[in-house]
Amino acid sequence: MRTINELCDVVRETSYAMHVYHAHGHLEKVYENALVHRLRKAGVEVKQQQPIQVLDEDGTVIGEFNADLLVEGRLVVELKAAKALADEHVAQLLGYLKSTRLEHGLLVNFGTYKFQIKKYALGVDGTGSATGRLAGWLPPFLALLAFFRG
Numbered sequence: 001m002r003t004i005n006e007l008c009d010v011v012r013e014t015s016y017a018m019h020v021y022h023a024h025g026h027l028e029k030v031y032e033n034a035l036v037h038r039l040r041k042a043g044v045e046v047k048q049q050q051p052i053q054v055l056d057e058d059g060t061v062i063g064e065f066n067a068d069l070l071v072e073g074r075l076v077v078e079l080k081a082a083k084a085l086a087d088e089h090v091a092q093l094l095g096y097l098k099s100t101r102l103e104h105g106l107l108v109n110f111g112t113y114k115f116q117i118k119k120y121a122l123g124v125d126g127t128g129s130a131t132g133r134l135a136g137w138l139p140p141f142l143a144l145l146a147f148f149r150g
Contacts, residue, residue, distance in 0.1 A: 002072070007071060007074075008104070008119055011035075011106055012106070014039055014042060015110075015115070017038070022110070024112055028068075028111075032079050044072065045073070046072075047067075050069070051064050051065075052064065052076075052096070053100070054099035055099060074102060074104065075102075075104050075105065075106065076097060076100070076104070076105040076106070078096070078106070078107050079109075079110065080108065080109040081110050081111035085116055085118065093105045094122065097122040104122075105120045106118070106119055
């Protein structure tokens with residue numbers, strides 16, 4: 001079984017190769033289908049438009065969304081074909097992670113000439129960060145550092 005970082009690497013490398021071949025200009029669904037095809041050829045378990053339950057804090061099911069891709073049951077991949085990634089795209093992915101209690105997600109944009117991919121990991125405190133778990137301890141550490149610098 002691959003580690004989450006190895007899994008992210010496989011998705012990243014496959015997405016990049018796909019972007020090189022197909023370039024930008026297609027609909028999101030074309031990229032979704034192509035990525036699913038290539039990941040399955042590489043032996044990766046991937047579910048397309050996978051219904052995922054959204055849970056409230058007490059575990060009550062309050063809704064459902066379809067993840068663009070759910071890779072090996074533990075990595076949400078949100079695909080875009082936009083001019084650029086926007087804050088609302090990040091918020092969407094982080095909301096998915098928080099609601100489903102899945103920890104890792106990738107945001108991939110095929111809609112621009114320059115390939116864009118960002119990894120997000122939901123911290124213990126429910127904050128999302130492109131740098132992983134640093135989000136949880138970095139602000140208090142900086143505040144403490146500022147206090148001692150006086």
